[in-house]
Amino acid sequence: MSGPVIHANFVDAIALPRLVWLRPNLIGLAFPLMKLLPARFMLDRAQENGLLEPDAVVIETSSGTFGLALSILCNLRGLNLILVSDPAIDTALQRRLRDLSTRLEIVQEPAQSGGFQQARLDRLDECRSECPRHFWPSQYDNPHNPGAYSKFAELLVETLGRIDCVVGSVGSGGSMCGTTSYLRLLFPDLYAIGVDTHGSVLFGQPDQKRTLRGLGNSLMPKNLDHSVFDEVHWVSGAEGFTSTRLLHRRHSLYMGPTSGASYMVARWWADKNPDATVVVLFPDEGYRYSETVYNDKWMREKHLFRTDMPGSPCIVDDPTAAGSDWTCMNWNRRTYEQVVGRPFEAKKINHESLVSVY
Numbered sequence: 001m002s003g004p005v006i007h008a009n010f011v012d013a014i015a016l017p018r019l020v021w022l023r024p025n026l027i028g029l030a031f032p033l034m035k036l037l038p039a040r041f042m043l044d045r046a047q048e049n050g051l052l053e054p055d056a057v058v059i060e061t062s063s064g065t066f067g068l069a070l071s072i073l074c075n076l077r078g079l080n081l082i083l084v085s086d087p088a089i090d091t092a093l094q095r096r097l098r099d100l101s102t103r104l105e106i107v108q109e110p111a112q113s114g115g116f117q118q119a120r121l122d123r124l125d126e127c128r129s130e131c132p133r134h135f136w137p138s139q140y141d142n143p144h145n146p147g148a149y150s151k152f153a154e155l156l157v158e159t160l161g162r163i164d165c166v167v168g169s170v171g172s173g174g175s176m177c178g179t180t181s182y183l184r185l186l187f188p189d190l191y192a193i194g195v196d197t198h199g200s201v202l203f204g205q206p207d208q209k210r211t212l213r214g215l216g217n218s219l220m221p222k223n224l225d226h227s228v229f230d231e232v233h234w235v236s237g238a239e240g241f242t243s244t245r246l247l248h249r250r251h252s253l254y255m256g257p258t259s260g261a262s263y264m265v266a267r268w269w270a271d272k273n274p275d276a277t278v279v280v281l282f283p284d285e286g287y288r289y290s291e292t293v294y295n296d297k298w299m300r301e302k303h304l305f306r307t308d309m310p311g312s313p314c315i316v317d318d319p320t321a322a323g324s325d326w327t328c329m330n331w332n333r334r335t336y337e338q339v340v341g342r343p344f345e346a347k348k349i350n351h352e353s354l355v356s357v358y
Helices: 010-014 036-048 065-077 091-099 115-130 150-160 174-183 237-251 257-272 296-301 336-340
Strands: 018-023 026-030 057-061 080-085 103-106 165-169 191-196 231-234 278-282 327-330
Touching: 010 036, 010 065, 018 237, 018 257, 026 257, 036 065, 036 174, 057 065, 057 115, 065 080, 065 091, 080 115, 091 103, 150 174, 165 174, 165 257, 174 191, 174 278, 191 257, 237 257, 257 278
Parallel strands: 026 278, 057 080, 080 103, 165 191, 165 278, 191 231
Antiparallel strands: 018 026, 231 327
């Protein structure tokens, strides 16, 4: 009988998910911190190619889990990290990042076009100018983001065999596009369902303030390949938060709100397709949300408890027709332009090289 595995470091110990049966045809992929996969892969490739030298500064923009992943990795590797964020970053996470020796730069006002995400990019450009020798991972545009999920996809196939459907939230586009692309090398008919939220530009809605964070975007990432997706779902904040609590109560999985939103969609699709093997990505654990999503008082004060959770989504043919509740559209592996009728027109992320030291 073999003993416990002793890992070289904390990242190796927690990088891959726990696979949990939620029902006979639905498996939850519960990550402690999924963004460790792309963050580690990007840093590894940059160091291997001589693009990240020991005295260079890593500079990135994030208000959530990618920033935490970079902070953990840079701390372990003795790298300096500057992280640009916005007021959405919670106090507990700020304390943790600073304790890992991360320099935090928090912008206070949104940009006129692109909101806080563009304001963060503007501040990031200033930080890059201040630090001539730096490396910018650029999670939204770096092709090593989706590339990081090859070994994860391989693990799924080795463990589960055939997979018929993958469900997950979409922000940078890395996890869903990367995982789906690799799985389709073996299963060309694999069905991919992207989970977004109202007010996100990713699948054709106008940019608006969003309650549900960690998915969606105000800018269009280059890593998002729209033609990967068969279906797209828009989930409201109240639905995503309530479903997160239901995931915890039903399965004792203490996950973040993007996991709850994906769980609601995956459970519905698995019910409709009982003969299909469905996997759903749960990107991070719920400890950052103990005073919000897992706090009954906060949920009631914000009017985010849904006692009338919908059993199925409203089906639409146009992204702009989506109402304020759970909505679904058959995307049918089309490009953004094929669905919306025009190229994406808002200001895109503007930068020079993806992976370089300046």
